[in-house]
Amino acid sequence: MSAVINVLIAGVGGQGIILAGKLIARAAIASGLDVKTSEIHGMAQRGGSVTTHVRFGEKVLAPVIDPGGADFLLAFEKLEGLRYLDFLKPGGTVVLNNQVIDPLPVAVGAETYPEAAESIIAARFPLVFVDAVPEAENLGNLRVSNMVMIGALARLLPLPDSAWAEAIDAAVPPRFHELNRRAFARGFELAERASISG
Amino acid sequence: MKLLSGNEAIARGAYEAGVRVATAYPGTPSTEILQNIARYYPEMYAEWAPNEKVALEVGIGASLGGARTLVAMKHVGVNVAADPLVTLAYTGVKAGLVLLSADDPGMHSSQNEQDNRLYARLARIPLLEPADSQEAKDFVRTALEISETFDTPVLLRTTTRVAHSKSLVREGPPAQPELKPYAKDFTKYLMVPANARKRHVSLEDRQEGLRRYAEKTPLTRMEPGDRRIGIVTGGVAYYYVKEACPWASVLKLGMSYPFPYGVVEAFAATVDDLYVVEELEPFLEELIAARGISVHGKGLIPRTGELSPAVILRSLMKSPAFVSAAHAHGSAEPVRQGNNSRHAPGPSPEAAVGVPVPPLPARPPVLCPGCPHRGLFYVLKKLKLRVMGDIGCYTLGGLPPLSAMDTCICMGAGVGMAHGMAKVDPESAEKTVAIIGDSTFVHSGITGLIDIVYNQGTSTVIIADNRTTAMTGHQDHPGTGRTLRRDPTRALDFAKLARAVGVPHVWVVDPNNLAATRKTIAKAIRTPAPVLVIASRPCVLLSPAAPDPVAINPEVCRGCKLCLELGCPALSLRDRPRVNPQLCVGCGLCSQVCRKGAIGKEVAE
Known part of the structure; x- marks a missing residue:
């Protein structure tokens, strides 16, 4: 089953992780592939650490990715990127958002936020480091930061442009198509430019 | 083909x-x-019932x-409907x-991970276990046919990884069976x-x-493979098994109760070594063992938590017979043994190349x-x-730094518990309150309240009334004045009730007014005498107002950190507490808590 590509999306409840999973899955379907995803709803969604598993390929069996099984880790937040690093295969790639959201133990001063998450990650895995929040701000809407991230990941995935365009149009209301396409294109461009380290 | 979750x-x-x-x-x-x-x-006619018992009735x-x-319903709901x-x-x-x-x-x-397959055995009703969304859809129809053919309710059991996993589904045309005329039958x-x-x-x-139906239903199938190893499985565990050891012989049970022992005996006869891979309880294992068939199950496979392909492979590798067959197929034990927990500390040592990963702070929901x-x-x-607490978003009030809920057993439990504790020591009634949500109060708090009145209790019950069922994603309930389809309806008045x-x-109080709330509860x-306090304010996510963030005046802030005791994600300690203006909605609690008057909307940070 080496033909199956495994993407683990990690972040903080409320960051648009479920939508990101849906988009990648739709792009895979538009490419004629089999897909399975797995999400977490309920309590963890209230600002907790959450993941969505996306697997696509000729034929997908289990809906979940085991530690050591992910080809890509799409992390919407730096601490969550570190937390799920052990889900990557050796040689897997991290697409990391340069965003810090203090978890409560850090916010109240009981624990400290890890320093330089990106260099810890870059020492172990190829890393595409994206500053998605200012990029989204430049595009005029903070909420498309997740689309910038998806664009960056898309640069690394073997799915055609047309499939992504189809996925964005299907997942986003028409009046936001243009904005989301631009955010996606920006992320794609940033990943293309990024010198993949590691 | 459509990508659907199990629930869809x-x-x-x-x-x-x-x-x-x-x-x-x-x-x-x-x-x-x-x-x-x-x-x-x-x-379809569809409704939210006040609880699972009423839903079933x-x-x-x-x-x-x-x-x-x-x-x-969810698994613990079946306890209510049992x-x-x-x-x-x-x-x-x-x-x-x-x-x-x-x-x-x-x-x-x-709050627990009970295995509801056991209800099928308790009630002696058929049990169907889909493994993915296609089966989830198809099994509904089969379950209804079984129900009508055999005159029995049917239990269709999914798990989180079926309900909330998405996979491709081929849709079919709708059937329109006639209504069956009611016939009184004493x-x-x-x-x-x-x-x-x-x-x-x-x-x-x-x-x-x-x-006999379960013996020949196409919902159950044998997938012959290497005859040395035979695995009986069902539900999503089937896909984990296929991923972990695609070479093994597999018996996938789609209908696992009444137990089709004929099929299992036939399958067992074709393999050298029989295994059962099932999440949670040894439900199938015990039924197989009761037929006198030698089988490996919970001796190898964990009885707690979720399974996954890696967990299964690692577990089965404890069996020498499995190891030798696996090696013949070039399958090795998974190298990485990372922790599958959502709050796992960090990467496994095998990945260590260079910089060590520090211990990571947990990120609990807030x-x-x-x-x-x-x-x-x-x-x-x-x-x-x-x-004495209950289940809902407000259960998070039990976590630090608020740490202000002592118990969470089940929906409605806190009301009876507060009363019971007061009966042990009447003075404790002055130190004890029950807290329950609005939807939860209707679900199973009302009878507990009646018990306090009836049995001469003096407990205080607080309804944390946010006008919705928030945790599960804002569903209406009898108190909201809206039905499942958002049609207006008569709203239950908690005070009158x-x-x-x-x-x-x-007494009704606004929980965002700290002084009034404190005075009322005190x-x-x-x-x-029994008191009901209704702490009423709609969930902030229901109709988000335009954010109007506060700021902390650095000239006035003494860094006492009192505001941080609120556990608000919009407040964070740097050199001193700071407001994240992107998260702050301006509820004003922190400005009420601050003794120096350093926090406010007119303040420049």
Whole structure:
């Protein structure tokens, strides 16, 4: 089953992780592939650490990715990127958002936020480091930061442009198509430019 | 082909099978079934019932009234509905009735991880276990057919990884079965002992026919592989097995009760070594062992938490026979043994190349910025009360730094517990309150409140009333004035209800007003009579106002960190507490807490 590509999306409840999973899955379907995803709803969604598993390929069996099984880790937040690093295969790639959201133990001063998450990650895995929040701000809407991230990941995935365009149009209301396409294109461009380290 | 979650597929399956009535009480991971029915299939009558017992009773009425019926709930909801369920197995149905139980192995959003397959054995009803969304959809129809053919309710059991996983589904046309005319049948539906004794015999008589059906149903299939290793499995574990050891012989049970021992015996005869891979309880294993078949199960496979392909492979590798077969197929034990926990500390040592990963802070779920529960729990903490709690978003008030809930057992439990504790030591009534949500109060808090009144209690019960069922994603309930389909309806008035059952004092307070909330609760616990406090303010996510963030004046802030005790995600400690203006909604709790008046909306940070 080496033909199956495994993407683990990690972040903080409320960051648009479920939508990101849906988009990648739709792009895979538009490419004629089999897909399975797995999400977490309920309590963890209230600002907790959450993941969505996306697997696509000729034929997908289990809906979940085991530690050591992910080809890509799409992390919407730096601490969550570190937390799920052990889900990557050796040689897997991290697409990391340069965003810090203090978890409560850090916010109240009981624990400290890890320093330089990106260099810890870059020492172990190829890393595409994206500053998605200012990029989204430049595009005029903070909420498309997740689309910038998806664009960056898309640069690394073997799915055609047309499939992504189809996925964005299907997942986003028409009046936001243009904005989301631009955010996606920006992320794609940033990943293309990024010198993949590691 | 459409990408559907298990829950979306079950809604679709109900539509295709001609279900006319669907009822439920929301609960993760089952909630989206009814939401999808309400949204996409207007042909069906669908409702949120006040609790799972009522949901099933409405369903029984619909079935006897001749309509195919789906009743959905999470695993612990079946405990609430167990009373009608077990007797319904005696009476049987009229039109098909399916009870959907969504179990939560791993407890992603639950207080326990009970295995509801055991209810099939307890009630002696058929059990179907889909492995993906296609099966989830298809099994609804088969379950209804079984229900009608054998005159029995059918348990359709999913788990989180079926309910909340998405996979491709081929949709089919809807069926439109006729309503079956109601026929009064005293001996069948009126379960007085004389009738029930006969119905119990008929329940037993049903079993053999059901078992023969289970032996030949296409829902169950053998997948021959290497004959040295045979694995019996079902549900999502089937896919984990196929991923972990695609070379092994597999018996996939789609209908696992009544237990098709003929198929299992036949399968066991074709393999050298038999294994059962199932999440949670040794349900299949015990049934197999009871037939005198030698089988490996929970001796190898964990009985707690979720399984996964890696967990299964690692577990089976403890068996020498499995190891030698696996090696013959070039399958090795997974190298990485990372922790599967959501709050796992960090990468495994094998990945270590260079910089060590520091221990990582956990990220527990939190009450949202502006959450109306926060003020209430802050007051409960300051009053140092014993708080007998309940289940909902507000259970998060039990986590640090608020740490203001002592217990969480099940929905409604806190009300009775506060009363029980007060009876042990009457003085403790002045230190103890029960807290319950609005939806939860209707679900199972009302009877506890009546008990306090009836048995001369003096407890204080607080309804954390945020006008919605928030945790499961904002469902309506009898107190909101809206039905599942958002039609206006009469709203239950908690204050009137409490007065009607004899609660002498009912006080309503805004939990965002800390002084008033504190005064009200302090007065309530000193009052030697039952008191209901309704802490009422809508969930901040229901109709988000334009954010109006506060700021902290650095000239005035002394860095006492009192504001951080609120546990608000919008407040964070750097050199001193800071407000994140992107998260802050301006609820103003922190400015009430600050003794220096450093926090406010007119302040420049």
